[in-house]
Amino acid sequence: MKEKQFDISKLKRVTKEDCFICKNQIETKGIIYQDKKVIAFLDINPPTKGYTLLALRKHKEDITELSEEEYFDMQRVLFRISKAIKKAFNPKRVVLLQTGGLVTHLHFHIIPMYKDVYSNFLDVLSKKSILELSKEEKKEIVSKIKENLESETTL
Numbered sequence: 001m002k003e004k005q006f007d008i009s010k011l012k013r014v015t016k017e018d019c020f021i022c023k024n025q026i027e028t029k030g031i032i033y034q035d036k037k038v039i040a041f042l043d044i045n046p047p048t049k050g051y052t053l054l055a056l057r058k059h060k061e062d063i064t065e066l067s068e069e070e071y072f073d074m075q076r077v078l079f080r081i082s083k084a085i086k087k088a089f090n091p092k093r094v095v096l097l098q099t100g101g102l103v104t105h106l107h108f109h110i111i112p113m114y115k116d117v118y119s120n121f122l123d124v125l126s127k128k129s130i131l132e133l134s135k136e137e138k139k140e141i142v143s144k145i146k147e148n149l150e151s152e153t154t155l
């Protein structure tokens with residue numbers, strides 16, 4: 001896996017009208033988990049191995065728009081995917097983030113941290129560098145997370 005410098009400020013804001021989540025434009029091979037309510041998939045610009053995004057199917061823009069049930073539907077899957085990532089790649093820590101800055105469709109970032117978390121987290125969160133993954137590497141990452149997700153209790 002090669003790393004390259006990245007400039008997050010060059011990413012375009014994704015509004016409701018051009019929302020790739022609502023338009024089902026998520027790369028099928030990157031999908032880790034999906035059901036009627038949520039979808040989880042690999043970030044296309046991952047700063048770390050296994051960096052995953054989890055979104056509600058419905059276009060909601062922040063947490064205050066969710067019902068309690070929708071919130072806990074997301075949390076249940078976040079919890080299990082976080083555990084699966086830990087089992088698959090043994091990062092030092094798995095960190096969760098939700099912002100709504102660039103992509104207006106509410107989603108959580110599930111972030112495996114491998115290096116020293118204290119000195120490295122700002123670089124990871126701001127995506128100072130990202131991994132260039134081949135199709136094979138992506139496929140392997142997805143299947144490892146899925147394998148470990150299946151060994152968790154049924155979703």
Ligand SMILES: [Zn+2]
Pocket residue numbers: 016019020021022023058059060105
């Ligand atoms: Zn959307």
